[in-house]
Amino acid sequence: xxxxxxxxxxxxxxxxxxxxxxxxSPPAVRPAxxxxxxxxxxxxxxxxxxxxSMAIPTEPVRKVTPPHVLSLxxxxxxxxxxxxxxxxxxxRATVDRIMGDYRSGGWTNPYxxxxxxxxxxxxxxxxxxxxxxxxxxxxxxxxxxxxxFENDRVTAIGRYPLKKxxxxxxxxxxxxxxx
Numbered sequence: 001x002x003x004x005x006x007x008x009x010x011x012x013x014x015x016x017x018x019x020x021x022x023x024x025s026p027p028a029v030r031p032a033x034x035x036x037x038x039x040x041x042x043x044x045x046x047x048x049x050x051x052x053s054m055a056i057p058t059e060p061v062r063k064v065t066p067p068h069v070l071s072l073x074x075x076x077x078x079x080x081x082x083x084x085x086x087x088x089x090x091x092r093a094t095v096d097r098i099m100g101d102y103r104s105g106g107w108t109n110p111y112x113x114x115x116x117x118x119x120x121x122x123x124x125x126x127x128x129x130x131x132x133x134x135x136x137x138x139x140x141x142x143x144x145x146x147x148x149f150e151n152d153r154v155t156a157i158g159r160y161p162l163k164k165x166x167x168x169x170x171x172x173x174x175x176x177x178x179x
Contacts (some may be wrong), residue, residue: 073132075104076143080130083145083157092152099128111144119166125148125162 031078070078085098099109117123127144147154148165154160172176 023076045077070102071102072104072107075102075107076132077116078102079109079128083128083130083147086147086154086157088154088156090154092149093153095147110147116165116169118165118172121150123155123165
């Protein structure tokens with residue numbers, strides 16, 4: 001009876017050898033099972049797991065949301081933070097990569113685009129939403145940060161350089177009431 005209890009206990013604990021018997025023969029050893037081999041998947045997808053111990057590690061489960069869609073506040077905060085990485089001399093392609101293709105409802109990057117000519121030079125002005133409008137207020141240029149480009153290179157960032165550019169454009173036209 002003890003032998004059966006001992007065998008059961010050893011089998012439950014995962015021992016692969018049986019206890020020696022009274023017959024004097026050496027203990028029986030069970031061979032280890034062969035290691036499963038992964039076969040390449042024909043469809044190009046992940047290989048199925050051969051056994052639970054060979055499970056393929058996966059990434060943690062993430063909340064499924066459409067890519068690059070943010071709330072208006074998060075969108076404005078993200079733009080404000082990322083504009084800190086933009087500096088004069090940077091290429092337009094790099095600015096586009098930094099700012100990304102994020103959106104919030106009808107807002108996209110950049111929200112607004114203008115062309116200005118002053119002193120025989122052509123400037124492109126891109127506006128990014130960096131401050132959320134208060135409830136029931138419309139979005140104005142005061143909620144946006146302008147990035148000014150000349151020949152696809154950043155020349156200036158912010159409201160003051162834009163004001164100077166607009167004044168130069170106004171003076172070239174011969175207007176007397178320039179901002």
